[in-house]
Amino acid sequence: MKRGTALRAVVTAAVFILVSGLVSGRPAAGEDPLPAGYWTHPLALQGEAPADWGEAERSLEPRSCAQCHEEKYAEWRSSLHAKALSPGLVGQLIGADAQDPGSCLRCHAPLAEQGQAFREALDKGLGHDRTAQGLAAAGNSCAGCHLRGNRRYGPPKADSQETGQGDPEAPHGGVYRSADFADSAFCKSCHQFPPSWGAVNGKPLENTYNEWKASPQAAAGVSCQSCHMPGRKHLWRGVHDPGMVKSGLAARIEAAPGMARFELTNSGVGHAFPTYVTPKVVMKAVALDAGGRPIEGTEVSHVIQRSVGSGSDGWYENFDSRLLPGKSAVLELPWGGAKGARVWLEVYPDDFYDNNVYDGLLGSLDGEARKLIAKADEEAGKSRFRLFETELTRPD
Ligand code: HEC
Ligand code: HEC
Ligand code: HEC
Ligand code: HEC
Ligand code: HEC
Structure with a gap:
């Protein structure tokens, strides 16, 4: 090889390493x-493990x-x-x-x-x-x-x-x-129903990979693993973990002149919030009197959920108010006679099981199967939690 060619090869290799390093810092999928x-x-x-392997x-x-x-x-x-x-x-x-x-x-x-x-x-x-x-x-x-x-x-x-x-x-x-x-595709075989399993109102019942694929996070190269396995940790926290849920949301809670206002944005969930049909999330606010007590009949709420059901014709969708990446929902509580307001978010990770699936099964099962479903039903009822709970004072 002539000196010039060798030098060019070295420079090209260096540029290639630099560029691929800048783009991702990691080898590409595939x-x-x-x-x-x-x-x-x-x-x-x-099959049989190699003969020289130990028991462990x-x-x-x-x-x-x-x-x-x-x-x-x-x-x-x-x-x-x-x-x-x-x-x-x-x-x-x-x-x-x-x-x-x-x-x-x-x-x-x-x-x-x-x-x-x-x-x-x-x-x-x-x-x-x-x-x-x-x-x-x-x-x-x-x-x-x-x-x-x-x-x-x-x-x-x-x-x-x-x-x-x-x-x-x-x-x-x-x-x-x-x-x-x-690569996110590693999670796909279990977190995305294939098209052949059908769709409900145009979307598979479990559609997480496709939701991610359409997200700004996917466009920026942020994978499932980046959010769910940071530092290669094997924790896979999701909707059952208050800290994880909070990390994906931005809440703007303000005492405006005419009302208490609660705006919730999907700022960091790389798919719909929530992605599955089983959780239910509810934004809530209630007016408070001068003593800080809730005023009866003033509670307002907004449900964030993909609500589905099944009947003799198969699955159907009631509504889908989930927040796609970047999208927001707003809840407003007019002051009326109130002195303040309490604002919070309720998360029910297992709502559909708790209020639909398990109640149906408990009616039809007996023996060990019934015991297990009763246990699951109890756990599903207990997984709820609150986020962003705040009290506001009405501005003068
Ligand atoms: C007797 C000890 C031992 C047992 C038991 C063992 N491993 Fe390992 N494993 C190792 C060592 C040592 C390495 C590092 C190998 C290397 O660097 O080439 C390793 C590497 C790995 C890696 C690659 C990680 C890396 O460093 O890149 C994976 C994945 C892995 N093991 C999975 C498993 C799984 C899954 C099991 C159980 C089914 C298991 N191992 C059981 C000792 C063990
Ligand atoms: C394509 C993969 C896939 C198949 C097939 C599947 N599941 Fe699941 N299942 C999941 C995932 C993923 C979750 C967690 C959902 C989430 O939180 O997003 C889940 C959650 C559940 C839960 C709630 C959590 C728990 O373990 O208590 C139950 C119950 C459940 N599945 C039952 C079933 C039953 C029964 C079947 C067979 C009829 C089934 N699943 C088939 C992927 C699957
Ligand atoms: C749901 C799939 C899944 C399960 C279950 C799982 N792993 Fe992993 N594991 C992964 C993925 C994906 C990565 C790479 C993550 C990344 O690169 O960001 C990984 C990485 C690793 C590594 C390399 C870590 C490093 O720092 O280089 C080891 C070792 C490992 N896993 C061992 C295990 C052991 C042991 C278990 C069970 C106790 C286990 N894994 C269970 C998917 C899994
Ligand atoms: C072999 C199938 C399988 C693979 C592969 C898999 N998962 Fe899962 N995953 C499940 C099932 C099933 C559940 C629900 C477990 C349960 O609660 O019963 C689950 C639960 C989860 C949860 C918790 C959801 C919650 O409700 O809080 C997260 C987060 C998650 N997986 C992320 C991932 C990521 C990221 C990957 C890829 C690195 C991955 N999973 C790969 C089957 C899988
Ligand atoms: C930018 C960060 C981010 C990315 C990328 C991301 N997730 Fe999530 N994921 C979250 C956060 C935050 C939550 C908790 C809020 C929620 O439940 O939606 C979550 C929740 C979940 C849940 C709990 C169930 C539910 O209904 O929400 C599952 C399962 C899950 N993710 C799987 C995945 C899989 C699979 C991928 C890739 C295809 C992925 N996630 C990509 C941040 C991310």
């Missing part, structure tokens, strides 16, 4: 991609991964992914006209080995029993996202951003690292 069919359901059995490394139990990945395990255990084989799910799977468990387990306990374990428990009449459920009880577990054919898959190496097949002499026989792990 570089060393995950194998085709990584999320094809049902997943295949892992060949196990699919999250507790075994914990021996070497303690922090990830502690985070995951506190997340809803770890609780996905929940009483509300299992109660439906062992109920009177239970469906094929596979149609639910594909997202709630996706490994083929989990399906086997759950079916064995069902065959013994012990589907409700956590010890009999074996590996299925782990829900959406480490191996479900990271193992195919006993091979470990993970994101680019944290320090070097290296992708591709690791050294076969390294632990796990070398991890295969792919930028696809940091």
